[in-house]
Amino acid sequence: MLVDEFDVAVVGGGHAGIESALACARMGAKTVMFVLNADSIGQMSCNPAIGGIAKGIVVREIDALGGEMGKAIDSVGIQFKMLNTRKGKAVWSPRAQADKKLYREYMKRVCENQENLYIKQDEVVDIIVEKDRVVAVKTKLGLEYRVRAVVVTTGTFLNGTIYIGDKTFPAGRAWEPRSEGLSDFYKRHGFPLLRFKTGTPARLDRRTIDFSVLEIAPGDDPPPKFSFWTEPVGTYWFPKGKKQINCWITYTTPKTHEIIRKNLHRTALYGGLIKGIGPRYCPSIEDKVVKFGDKDRHQVFLEPEGWDTIEIYPNGLSTSLPEEIQWELYRSIPGLEKVELIRPAYAIEYDVVSPTELYPTLETKRIRGLFHAGNFNGTTGYEEAAGQGILAGINAALRAFGKEPIYLRRDESYIGLMVDDLTTKGVLEPYRLFTSRSECRLYLRQDNAIFRLSKLGYELGLLNVDQYKLIKELKKEVENWIEFYKSQKVAIAVGSDVRSYSPTQLLTSERSIDDLKTYGFEVPHHPFVKEEVEIELRYEPYMERERKLNEKLKKLEDVKIPEEIDYDKVPGITKEAKEKLKRFRPLTVGQASRIDGITPATITSLLAFLGKLD
Template structure:
């Protein structure tokens, strides 16, 4: 970890590093590299002048991360964030001290995340900007610490304190923990299969930054998948494998294992081709059956899922009711009557038709499901024409996913493949023809050659 001239070996705040593990992995001659990430200082929120800052309130809707519990579930108190901004004075202090930043002195060799640059990177790469927005985020309900999102830095602690005090609202701020940069080992994720298992060592599963990612959410998601698959491996059960069409975790794993990384990987929504299907509100509908099939659901979730499916079926039937515009106009919808009768799920696509209008016309909707379930079904109806187009693409994707590639296939012996293609296919070891198609530089002609080779191998 780097902070100015300081060099510290460790893990996250107040945790030890995993240096011995890194040495053991290197001794196994695994494909490894170095990456860099960083974190901002933690501020004492009691020394911030919140009254001088623009408030950013929390979401007003009642929701939690869990689908369980229904409308009556307990919700934690919501805290507001605030917005401040760097200025020319801030930038001048940082420019004057760039020589003390290990990012610019050459001490750090690893490549950092493109989408989360340090404040030093920002003022150099975007020198025409007169300021950069900073979100002041409370870290929890029982701490005074505040996270200044957007100010990742590795400058010395005294420089950090000086530039922080140039920001509006932070003139008297105290730094509880100075920010720092981190350089760390990672394994080339192309050495993993879709279970996040290391091919070179049976039974070893990897999840988190070691796979070349950055971010808490990415690490937690991989831990979930790697943990489930480690348990499945130990008990000789079916693995948990997700594809790009059913989850962002499937996109993340597919990207890592096929493409590898050149910088710390972040799971951006833009990486998913089928993101109209991958909504937060339908996560339970998409993934609960997968967990259920593999025995990953507890009793409470099993009961919740059964009751929810009953309500869902009732709501779907209610949305299938065919009515004319006159019925919706009587319910208060401001729309013209075109004389055509449509199912309610089609009327839901009309801007003039709201959930309240649908509930007025079909009271059974309110009885059939909670607000979240109804919102999900309405969104399904709104996006249905576009999702159907994507479903056709998904069917083609899964047709190719059904064609397996042997793990011992010698790509160098297949005619029609360039040296670059052979190298990429050998590193990634795609498990299916569909996966091979997603590797950069693999052409339709190359896929045809692979298909011939698969048939010859089977014969």
């Protein structure tokens, strides 16, 4: 029964679904978000933390585009850290522990109060397609909603199965129902489904932990913030009389490893129950023990799940062992000898669609108006999901309005890098972002995300006039200071000689921008401007080298490939190359060049065919 019409339907209310739905609604699209449980919007299924290496940069990029994740974690974080501070600022990345209950409440409140966004507690079981174009969705309650675009963000819920030892049961998250109907839709339309796996550790009762023997891991003071629009993060928003919460560090022991080896056959993975592929970069503790057999211990972070809960998240102890073995395993670890488990650890297996089925806009190649984002594309992590979510939401709204889509290049954002990796290379295992994946990591920093992407956010209507005006003013101030410093020289006596130095030359690893005062130079007063000027001046020679290298790559990114191109008519390329180009259908020559097996000779032939060979 047809009950309503919307511009965009978003399937799922996790981190990808939230950013998708908010982006659509804020762009003026009438948007409906379908969730299995309206109280679980923004639920943190695994570690209640946001950010991390590369991930924190993605949160800053989402914020620059007008997204919500950065504001949310600034509002409900309980501990903040800047990672990688012993290295150069190009790879710094913020991370924060969240109060998971407050995070969920924050996101639910934002979604409920967002103009143009409507929440429906119902399951989408089918997507109606006419002439290879989305026209409607059908729900479990038998209702039909006409739509112009759909964003699927089912996370781990599509045909999800939970494993605790030899016990299995259908679920999308612990003791929550899974989504089933859409798998039939994807099979019917020829999409190849993959099975991936992930997992989460048990949750511990903090009252039964001996903290006196553990190493304390405090937050940073002052704490870094995620959102450009948050006032400087301090203790002002913490509950009265409270400061940042500590985390703690402990380690597994030889006894822990012995328990695991003795019971490997009882794990879902090594016992043969799970066929799906798990994340290499977030392995279970049994994976670590098997693959790193020479190590006699592995680090474990004990991380609180909120201000007013006794639950502790033991980061590093994911497992699919039976619950009775989990008790034995956890109690073999210092500080946890008498620990009580509140929730058991489990592994979960779920359906994903290969991201090579997508354009870099995150629209499927088979069906117009159908977009995918999040774990459903084979990624891991809240941040990777949210980054895809905001891009898919933007393009779904543009599709609904009949406008040209946008895509983010890998040299302008980590979101673009991730999507390019996914759509050109596919996934053989759950994908996770790292700064090492980027050729442009000196430029793609957490500090300058607002300068890199705010113009696009403003043009899309996700940032307002006043916000963009402030960003432009700050950027101009940064540029003026850099120009000033480049034009200056100071004479310094070195032994019996007097040498001339520029302020840039004076910014060594031992000197900060504030040290320029000792040579008679003024420094910026605005803390953000001061940091940007220092980073830009300090890294300038290296960034110039990186820029020249990437200019060559950018030329290929600017060469668009017509959607209707007939690769059979392109002379000078092999049959294998033609088949790959037909399958991946790249949008630019740059994207084509990154497809496995596409040689420089193929790119030369393609450029010649397109009349772009200089």
